[in-house]
């Protein structure tokens with residue numbers, strides 16, 4: 001359902017010059033699966049997810065969502081996905097009902113379809129009591145429910161959650177994770193980015209461990225544990241990242257030594 005090949009993204013950064021945020025990642029995610037992108041801050045998770053949702057253009061490589069190409073068929077791609085992040089905007093002057101209705105209309109749902117869908121979503125996400133609450137007066141948890149309803153209103157086959165539990169209290173975060181699992185059980189393809197090991201461990205069917213724009217390892221939790229002979233995901237994660245850092249450091253040192261030799265500054 002999601003097919004990503006050799007995807008790269010470079011930013012022109014004033015301070016750092018050309019900065020490579022994605023260095024050629026490839027992965028596939030399927031219906032009925034939660035695919036986790038696990039990585040520390042700056043790993044490139046958001047860049048990858050923004051490309052999948054057509055907000056960003058890749059520098060090179062390709063990505064298809066439910067058969068549609070993000071570069072050549074962006075509008076069709078957008079109909080295939082719902083996107084939830086920790087800071088999806090909820091308009092201050094709209095009520096929960098108006099927000100979800102507004103997005104349903106944007107997706108072209110008929111009045112009847114929208115009414116049925118909104119009833120279903122307000123039941124499922126227990127949103128009836130916040131139906132008439134204005135965005136400005138909502139708690140973070142309420143806002144997150146509205147964001148989820150907004151992402152689900154057109155019943156897309158693919159759902160993308162980008163660090164969606166950040167800033168939520170433990171009860172609201174749990175409810176969100178339960179909803180994510182239910183979406184998978186309903187046959188959706190879910191991409192779930194997080195830096196929280198426990199979330200990835202509990203929820204994801206496959207995990208890509210990302211660091212500085214690379215996928216360092218990929219597989220089901222069992223596959224990762226057996227390949228790296230390490231049961232603890234956190235430990236496995238640290239081992240992979242420290243190996244990478246050491247390799248990068250020694251490459252940097254050799255490059256610097258070679259440069260110095262060339263310049264005649266080194267014995």
Ligand SMILES: Nc1ncnc2c1ncn2[C@@H]1O[C@H](COP(=O)(O)OP(=O)(O)OP(=O)(O)O)[C@@H](O)[C@H]1O
Nearest residue numbers: 011013019021039040041042043044045046047048
């Ligand atoms: N518009 C931009 N211009 C320059 N650099 C950027 C831009 N957007 C992201 N970056 C850089 O690209 C790298 C990857 O960022 P990205 O947000 O994709 O990572 P992430 O894994 O989602 O991290 P986080 O959890 O912190 O959001 C970071 O070093 C970031 O500073």
